[in-house]
Amino acid sequence: MGKTLTEKILELHLVEGKLEKGTDIAIKIDQTLTQDATGTMAYLQFEAMGVSRVQTELSVSYVDHNTLQTDFKNPDDHRYLQSIAAKYGLYFSRPGNGICHQVHLERFARPGRTLLGSDSHTPTGGGVGSIAIGAGGLDVAAAMAGESFRLKMPQVVKVYLKGKLPDFVSAKDVILEILRRIGVKGAVNKVLEYTGPGIKTLTVPERGTITNMGTETGATTSIFPSDEITKEFLEAQERGDQWIQLEPDEDAKYDETIEINLSELEPLIAEPHSPGNVKTVKDLEGLNVDQVCIGSCTNSSLRDLKIVANMLKGKTINLNTVLTVSPGSRQVVDHMIDSGEMGYLIKAGARILENACGPCIGMGLAPKSDAISLRTFNRNFLGRTGTKSANAYLVSPETAAIAAIKGKITDPRKFGSIPKIDMPKNFMVNDNMIIPPLHPEEAKNVEIIRGPNIKPLPEFNLLPAKLEGEVLLKVEDDITTDHIMPAGAKILPLRSNIPEISKFVFNVVDESFHDRSLAKGGGFIVGGDNYGQGSSREHAAIAPKYLGIKAVIVKSFARIHLANLVNFGIVPLIFVNKDDYDTIEPEDKFEIDLTTIKSGKVKLKNLTKNINLELTHSLSEQDLEELMAGGKLTLIKQKHI
Ligand code: MIC
Ligand code: SF4
Numbered sequence: 001m002g003k004t005l006t007e008k009i010l011e012l013h014l015v016e017g018k019l020e021k022g023t024d025i026a027i028k029i030d031q032t033l034t035q036d037a038t039g040t041m042a043y044l045q046f047e048a049m050g051v052s053r054v055q056t057e058l059s060v061s062y063v064d065h066n067t068l069q070t071d072f073k074n075p076d077d078h079r080y081l082q083s084i085a086a087k088y089g090l091y092f093s094r095p096g097n098g099i100c101h102q103v104h105l106e107r108f109a110r111p112g113r114t115l116l117g118s119d120s121h122t123p124t125g126g127g128v129g130s131i132a133i134g135a136g137g138l139d140v141a142a143a144m145a146g147e148s149f150r151l152k153m154p155q156v157v158k159v160y161l162k163g164k165l166p167d168f169v170s171a172k173d174v175i176l177e178i179l180r181r182i183g184v185k186g187a188v189n190k191v192l193e194y195t196g197p198g199i200k201t202l203t204v205p206e207r208g209t210i211t212n213m214g215t216e217t218g219a220t221t222s223i224f225p226s227d228e229i230t231k232e233f234l235e236a237q238e239r240g241d242q243w244i245q246l247e248p249d250e251d252a253k254y255d256e257t258i259e260i261n262l263s264e265l266e267p268l269i270a271e272p273h274s275p276g277n278v279k280t281v282k283d284l285e286g287l288n289v290d291q292v293c294i295g296s297c298t299n300s301s302l303r304d305l306k307i308v309a310n311m312l313k314g315k316t317i318n319l320n321t322v323l324t325v326s327p328g329s330r331q332v333v334d335h336m337i338d339s340g341e342m343g344y345l346i347k348a349g350a351r352i353l354e355n356a357c358g359p360c361i362g363m364g365l366a367p368k369s370d371a372i373s374l375r376t377f378n379r380n381f382l383g384r385t386g387t388k389s390a391n392a393y394l395v396s397p398e399t400a401a402i403a404a405i406k407g408k409i410t411d412p413r414k415f416g417s418i419p420k421i422d423m424p425k426n427f428m429v430n431d432n433m434i435i436p437p438l439h440p441e442e443a444k445n446v447e448i449i450r451g452p453n454i455k456p457l458p459e460f461n462l463l464p465a466k467l468e469g470e471v472l473l474k475v476e477d478d479i480t481t482d483h484i485m486p487a488g489a490k491i492l493p494l495r496s497n498i499p500e501i502s503k504f505v506f507n508v509v510d511e512s513f514h515d516r517s518l519a520k521g522g523g524f525i526v527g528g529d530n531y532g533q534g535s536s537r538e539h540a541a542i543a544p545k546y547l548g549i550k551a552v553i554v555k556s557f558a559r560i561h562l563a564n565l566v567n568f569g570i571v572p573l574i575f576v577n578k579d580d581y582d583t584i585e586p587e588d589k590f591e592i593d594l595t596t597i598k599s600g601k602v603k604l605k606n607l608t609k610n611i612n613l614e615l616t617h618s619l620s621e622q623d624l625e626e627l628m629a630g631g632k633l634t635l636i637k638q639k640h641i
Helices: 005-014 035-048 075-086 100-107 123-130 135-142 171-182 197-201 204-219 228-234 302-312 330-339 341-348 397-406 490-494 496-505 513-519 540-546 558-565 578-583 622-629 632-640
Strands: 014-016 025-028 029-033 058-062 091-093 116-117 132-133 149-152 155-162 188-196 221-223 256-261 268-269 278-280 290-295 322-326 370-377 390-392 464-473 523-526 547-552 571-575 589-593 602-606 611-614
Touching: 005 014, 005 025, 005 132, 005 188, 014 171, 029 100, 029 135, 035 058, 035 075, 035 135, 035 632, 058 075, 058 100, 075 091, 075 490, 091 547, 100 116, 100 123, 100 204, 100 330, 116 123, 116 135, 123 204, 123 221, 123 228, 135 149, 135 558, 135 632, 155 197, 171 204, 171 256, 171 268, 171 278, 188 204, 204 221, 204 228, 204 302, 204 490, 290 302, 290 397, 302 330, 302 341, 302 397, 330 341, 370 397, 390 397, 464 513, 464 547, 490 496, 496 513, 496 540, 540 558, 558 571, 558 622, 558 632, 571 578, 578 611, 622 632
Parallel strands: 029 058, 029 116, 058 091, 116 132, 155 188, 155 256, 188 221, 290 322, 290 370, 370 390, 464 523, 523 547, 547 571
Antiparallel strands: 014 025, 025 149, 268 278, 268 390, 464 589, 571 611, 589 602, 602 611
8 A cells, every 4th residue: 555755754763653543653853953932941951861962863953032132031041052052962043043944944954854843833844845843842852862752643634736826825825725624623633745736836935834834733744745846945955965756655545635726725814813713815805904024934935025025116015004024034134135125125114123933922013902913924822912902813925915005904916917026046055144063072161051040940749649629720622822821022031930931821811820829739720622732832831830730631632732741740631521621610629530540541520519520631651651750851861861
């Protein structure tokens, strides 16, 4: 029987298990990436593992999230990360060089390789045919220490593309169409594998837009084959020697098929506060727009900035609309300056920001109260812009550009004829902002530099056989890690300081959560389906653990957050009967018996309501071992030290 591309790459990296859907497998990781907001914690954990040098083929540490330096915290973290890279044999992409996923796609991602990144949008690397997966920092640290990565063997969905995108409809609309069809939990424990004649019309950066935002469907990853187009891209990046051809077998068997005729797509938009609320742009035409933000790891490639610049050429943005542009990389900026197109943006009134995440993660440029903000980004969760009353919509660069001109949501097909953009044959390759690894002998003399805000990771104890406490919070479906552990300019600098950052846990949902948790000596969280969707931030597990959260009981979990809970010793439990969720109220007192957890059955006594409920879980034996030890780090330390 023929194999999918996903199976072919996984098979070559398989360390444990069989490629049977839904079973536990472990794979070898070739490459890792971290970014600064998750990286400091990941490297504190890596240091604790006692390994003298990264064991991977390639590991890169990026600085792109915490680049607003309003005090010493972020720059201290940057210095720490730079010294870690020098000491342990990593590449270091300096602040200003660009967004991790854009830079990794340009300079490092390779067909057929596995990449594990401490950021949920790591699947961007699937644009060149790598199996690129997002994970919590501890899993990435473990991969750097040479451990394999464990996951459930995903189902593989064939996304069959045919036709060709019409003018003013672009890659962003393809992934929005997928989100329109399957929603934000439609691909949990699945890989979206792209095939069909339509893929030949998409360049690597366009493929990267699609694999990047595939994360919003809950997918484990997304992948395109490595073909002639991949070859051209790698050659243009002076990496032609890294190309290999990789395709699924003709008779590959997929678990599901989604078919999309690119020629029939139209401009789409995701309404607040979920990337899954997709409508056509036509439906929302005429709504006044206060802010337009172009950039993020989804839409900041040279192609994207060029189309925007050429739509804005010779025009001025609407007097009631603010336009920001954050390019994806220094390489993109070099081109835009060289071609003169950066001038079109500046003359039209765009506020050019750093080559970094910026407004996507609320790092500056928060919109005004009640604003309508149109963004080429991938997430529009409540409060993520930095302004809780703002309404963020997700669109393509074309839809963003016309809104900046008109000051209203407008179908970009009304622009007139599409400006012609000239893509260069070769990219302007200049890696002078990437510091390569030091020789091991030199690395020995490197001192790790720690600022005063970098606090050691708290120690967590073995789990008891019985958990007792009360329900501190009951939440609905689709709770994101932005609800659990918000980001933004004020909170992100605290990522290396768990006691401080824990003050903001669930802040957008209930400001009293931190104080109540401490006063009650911890307790339980009850949630709906897809709990923990979104970011890979393990702080959404570590900080609640620090506040005494013992178990999270929900209808279902998102993949990365589930792993993070296990990693830090919070018991992730699932209702056997989803309706039992309705019987629970905040402040109910629970007793949970963990003695039978290995059998997959766990009993919950609701002492307040005098009801017994049945719970279960989806954890492997090894997960359980780590969980009961109070977290994965304890076990890895035992192995390496
Ligand atoms: C995000 O887009 O939410 C982030 C910020 O990039 C996160 C990582 C983090 O919280 O640091 C992600 O997507 O994993
Ligand atoms: Fe950065 Fe936004 Fe991409 Fe996350 S989604 S990596 S914050 S640009």
